[in-house]
Structures are given as structure tokens and as C-alpha cells.
Amino acid sequence: AQKITQTQPGMFVQEKEAVTLDCTYDTSDQSYGLFWYKQPSSGEMIFLIYQGSYDEQNATEGRYSLNFQKARKSANLVISASQLGDSAMYFCAMREGPSGAGSYQLTFGKGTKLSVIP
Amino acid sequence: NAGVMQNPRHLVRRRGQEARLRCSPMKGHSHVYWYRQLPEEGLKFMVYLQKENIIDESGMPKERFSAEFPKEGPSILRIQQVVRGDSAAYFCASKSGSDTGELFFGEGSRLTVL
Numbered sequence: 001a002q003k004i005t006q007t008q009p010g011m012f013v014q015e016k017e018a019v020t021l022d023c024t025y026d027t028s029d030q031s032y033g034l035f036w037y038k039q040p041s042s043g044e045m046i047f048l049i050y051q052g053s054y055d056e057q058n059a060t061e062g063r064y065s066l067n068f069q070k071a072r073k074s075a076n077l078v079i080s081a082s083q084l085g086d087s088a089m090y091f092c093a094m095r096e097g098p099s100g101a102g103s104y105q106l107t108f109g110k111g112t113k114l115s116v117i118p
Numbered sequence: 119n120a121g122v123m124q125n126p127r128h129l130v131r132r133r134g135q136e137a138r139l140r141c142s143p144m145k146g147h148s149h150v151y152w153y154r155q156l157p158e159e160g161l162k163f164m165v166y167l168q169k170e171n172i173i174d175e176s177g178m179p180k181e182r183f184s185a186e187f188p189k190e191g192p193s194i195l196r197i198q199q200v201v202r203g204d205s206a207a208y209f210c211a212s213k214s215g216s217d218t219g220e221l222f223f224g225e226g227s228r229l230t231v232l
Contacts, residue, residue, distance in 0.1 A: 004160075043225060045223035050220060104211075105151075
């Protein structure tokens with residue numbers, strides 16, 4: 001079974017609108033972490049936001065917020081007020097096990113290509 | 119994150135040659151991870167190293183691939199006798215010993231095997 005599922009291969013959003021990128025995960029661990037990364041066409045991986053499984057509040061970082069629904073095992077990324085520079089691939093990733101356990105082996109989804117339309 | 123330095127950014131090799139990819143972690147980081155990204159795919163974990171130690175190599179192919187992180191100098195991912203299927207982007211990431219919740223990635227090294 002896929003550990004990280006991103007069901008939207010591609011998404012379009014109008015500039016200045018909000019967009020939600022879906023991510024569901026599968027783990028039997030009680031302690032885990034969820035990440036979102038942005039990969040622009042230049043190829044680098046840019047960290048956006050992190051949510052720990054025990055965090056009670058949804059993570060927010062500027063225009064990025066993570067809609068964490070633990071019972072549904074979903075961790076959707078919400079980008080508010082989209083900008084042209086947001087056009088990129090977006091990857092959801094999971095670390096299983098406690099954060100201090102040592103290995104930061106992340107499992108990545110296949111990504112969603114976001115295109116922002118002027 | 120510009121703090122993790124990878125080189126070369128692009129590497130072209132013919133089948134059967136060796137590829138060496140280097141990674142200098144962020145200053146103060148002693149944990150290095152290598153990931154591989156095939157075209158149209160997400161990143162896949164390969165190996166996790168600390169200085170002079172391989173901690174987890176569960177994602178490394180059994181043959182032709184090796185990694186090291188010596189006491190001095192960058193971490194090296196070495197691919198011997200490359201084949202076309204090795205063409206991919208190889209990313210290095212680092213973190214400090216304490217937990218910050220964030221793994222910092224380099225810009226990747228893109229290997230093309232002709």
C-alpha cells in the first residue's frame with residue numbers, strides 16, 4: 001500500500017485565489033511527522049511546513065497552512081492568495097516514528113504540479 | 119536550501135563509468151541523507167549517515183552503490199559501472215543532531231547516463 005498518496009497529478013488556480021493540495025497517509029505508528037516541500041522547475045527542494053502527529057493545532061507558515069485531520073489520515077496543504085511564483089511541484093512526505101529517534105527517512109508522495117494562472 | 123552544497127549539479131556519464139556525487143551539509147549538521155528522484159516521481163530514501171558511520175542503508179541498491187561521510191570532507195555517493203536506469207536527480211539533505219522538524223535539502227545533482 002502507498003504510504004503517501006497525492007491524488008491530484010495537476011492543479012490549476014487563479015492568481016490570488018486559495019488552493020488545497022491533497023495528501024493522505026498510511027502508518028500504524030502513533031508518532032510521526034508530515035512535511036510539505038515545493039520543487040520549482042529549477043529542481044531544488046524547498047521546505048514549506050511541518051506537522052507533528054501530536055501537535056494539536058494545524059501548522060501555519062505565512063501563506064501556507066496544513067489542514068491536519070488525524071482520524072482521516074489526511075494532511076492537506078492550503079496555499080492562500082496564490083502567486084505566480086507558486087507554480088511548482090509540491091510533495092507531501094512522512095517520517096514514521098518519534099522525531100528524536102535518529103533516522104529521518106522520509107517517504108514522499110508522487111507530487112502535485114500546481115500551475116497558477118494570471 | 120543553499121546551506122547544503124551539492125556538486126556537481128549536472129553530471130554526464132557513459133554506461134560503465136563511475137559517478138561520484140558530493141555533499142557538504144549545513145554548518146553544524148552531522149547527519150546526512152541521500153535521496154534519489156526518478157523522472158516524474160517523488161524522492162526515495164537511499165542512505166543515512168553520520169560522521170564515519172552508515173546508520174541506515176536500507177534504500178541503497180545492493181550492488182554498485184556506496185556512500186561515505188568521512189571525518190573530514192563532504193559525504194560522497196558513489197555509483198560504479200553506471201547504467202541508464204541510474205539517470206536521476208540525487209538529493210542530499212542534512213539536519214542537526216537535535217530535532218528541529220526540518221530536513222534541509224541541497225539543490226540536487228542530476229546524473230545522465232548515455
